[in-house]
Amino acid sequence: MSSAACRRLARAALIAFAAALALGLWSAPRSAEPALACAFLRTPQTYEADRARQTYLDVIDAAAVNALFPDDRIFGLTTVEVGTRSNRSDSNIRELPVEVLRAVAWVESDLTMASRSVSFESSGNAMISFDCGHGVMQVTTGMTVPLGSNREPSATQVSVATHYAYNIARGAAILLDKWNRAPQVRPIVGTDTNSSPYLIENWYYAVWSYNGFTGPGAVKSNHPADPVFGGWPRPRYRCDGTQSRNRYPYQELVWGCMASPPSPNGSRLWAPVDAALPDLSNVRFFEPLAIANFRSPYAGMDMPTPQPAHETDPPSVRSSFRSEVLARPRLHVDAPPLEIRTEGAFEETRGSVQIWNSGTGVLSWSATPSDGWIVIDPPAGVALGSDVPCSGRGCARQAEITITINPTLLPSARARGTVLISTPNGQGNDVEVRIDVDADFEVGAPGTSRAY
Template identity: 50%
Template sequence: MKKFHVQTIFIVSIFLIIAIFNLGEKQANACAFLNTPHTYEADKNRSAYLKLLEYAASGKLFKGDSNFELPTGEAGTRQNRREVNAELPQEILKSIAWVESEILMATTQVAYNSKGPALIAFDCGYGIMQVTSGMQKPAIGKILSKEQVLIANHPSYNIAKGAEILIEKWNQAPQSRPIVGTDTDSDPNILENWYYATWSYNGFSGPGTNKSNHPLDPIFGSWPRPVYTCDGRYPKNQFPYQELVWGCLNNPPKVSGKQLWQKINISLPNLSDPIFANKLALSNFNYPYAAMDMPTPKPIHYSTKPQSINPSNDMMLGKPNASLSKDKLRIQTNAKNNLADRTIIITNNGLGLLSWNAYTTYPWIVLEKPAGIALGKDIECNMTKCQRESEVIIKINPTLLPDTRAIGKIVIQFANLNIADRVITVDAFAEFNSGVSGISKIY
């Protein structure tokens, strides 16, 4: 009997240890924002985002900003690699954006030309380009970096980061990725040469992983297989990622009955051809993947560069200006209808989008929204569902107050302004019944 109890206690202890370990693991793997930040969603036809995607691909978006500028590219064979201009095919970038999010920055419940919760995937992918890099946890302890805030709630910066990630995937060859274009000098202007970089954008993964993108993985069936049509006809999980992107170039998505870009009959590696089948053989899928270097699939298609790309109002690149409605709050914890007392209004008196985030190190102060966006006068705003100003709403958790009265601070940062953080003083006090009906006192 005693042995049974000892065994039971031992087993329960093991389960408790496992539970604690798993809890810690979940916390470690939490996304950067514990609560969903708010963002701006532009027009339904995606015209603003398509312009931004072209501008980002040209290397001009946020040039000079070390966190968001497009790095230089590379070209050449494995033995003859060299730097080239900071550019990438706008066609590939647009198609990736559609596959990732249907080129949406916010959740589908958010009206166009208005604000609302940002689009966040289960794997901490944020926004249009579903950026996961650096978005799994706050950058500085429990505090977000400005880069994380901009990726999460500013469409222009989100697109810029996606473009940067894509060209970095391209530049991983030949050190840790194979090369497409052994016969074309791996020219980055050729769309087909971006096959491996596109594969890598979603994860250069193969059989046995959580999400394989290897075209010869048996989970995708035999070759040849249908071309992905980008219209919902086929489930995405029936194709490796790069074939989704190629499919949306072959069959452009439509919004309001209009194609978002011109059809491109981009060529996939023909897996019935021994040249490509041998290069992509599963036995070659080993780091650093040199045996997978392959010629450019034919026929070749070159990227088309827009004749002139200049910043415009609908690209959300205007210079914002910030003002706050107050810098002190006095909150009675159990008072009713005191929303105005608990709210700070952030106004953008300039242009473009103003990205902000708020944080506190005081556990009794609760911020309903960790980050948001305020609209400048040049930003289109659906007035029935859109408010140009942004709100920071504060709640007090009275159970965590160190005393019946406490003073704390909230810090508000403006991610795309080079100005000092604003500090808001919060004076919280609790009211308790004295025990005599109708009488109360404040401590």
């Protein structure tokens, strides 16, 4: 068959398909469940703070002592459980070792919120890993699928993906949740110290769980006795980029960064803490960590506190810090109605919306379409107040949304929809932007968009 005949046949098939669509003989399976994906179909944007990481370190200090969102069930810390397997109970403690949280943040992201292409003190694409880990703490829990209405991201997901304070606080809450999973589905460290949460060494299993409580046979094992990590003892991880991370279980990476703090700008980010690891040559730790004991509910893995133990040194957080870092952002949108064509000059086939922060701090925002034929990029992001440093390459205080049309989903040649712009952390009312579309069809089925 000639190429011209092939083109005629393909065009005839498209016309028949469009006619069937117009007559209601075929419809897309929109009710089907979406495939497993991250919370955002397109990459949201975020703000990357200072190169020295001081902004993030200050927030970590506050998150560790529950000074950011003390009454929030998502971003605040719950009470810490203490005691051994037979007498585990709630305490009135709502904090965790800041030394651990700092090192976890570095291992997860090098203490960065945005992708590597984004300059410090600037905004750009958020850091999202292959397994849907988001931001500084690489938060995966609750970030794998959209959890809002109409299969759009929820306000919580927008906050985690775009705002460093919410991201770090959520990571701290998840780490504490891993601690509290003992004894039901996790073992306990500290059978001889009442599993005191003030002892850094007692967080060994919680840190292991933060990355995945996995063992031999998993895609990524974190069991210290797994043969893939070689024999014991092994050189301590130095956290300086000179050793392969794959040669260590996750918790040993964190312990190594506590003992050998990173120095991205020539000076250490925190004071060294030489926390003790379980000594696999000592029967008190070798037996609990035997691979044969790695089975739920892991009661055989309960072990004493590794020695010498180190007590956490809780940071002092000034009373005004919470209001300073969360600030008072306010949503302001430049939102005239948009008219978009599916054919025409480049500027006619898309529209843009400007988002401003007329208040202070970092404003998180999201844009939600009323219909599937409206395509928004980015779907969420930030706008910076005048008090936020914005000296990095390409930094812009305002955000811009680009709106285009997917013509294959249009219900008719002319359609109207809206984009709702809202903020999970700022003042100001939601703003609805009207979208009018004029489609140009070349198939013989009126009221449907071109299918190719």
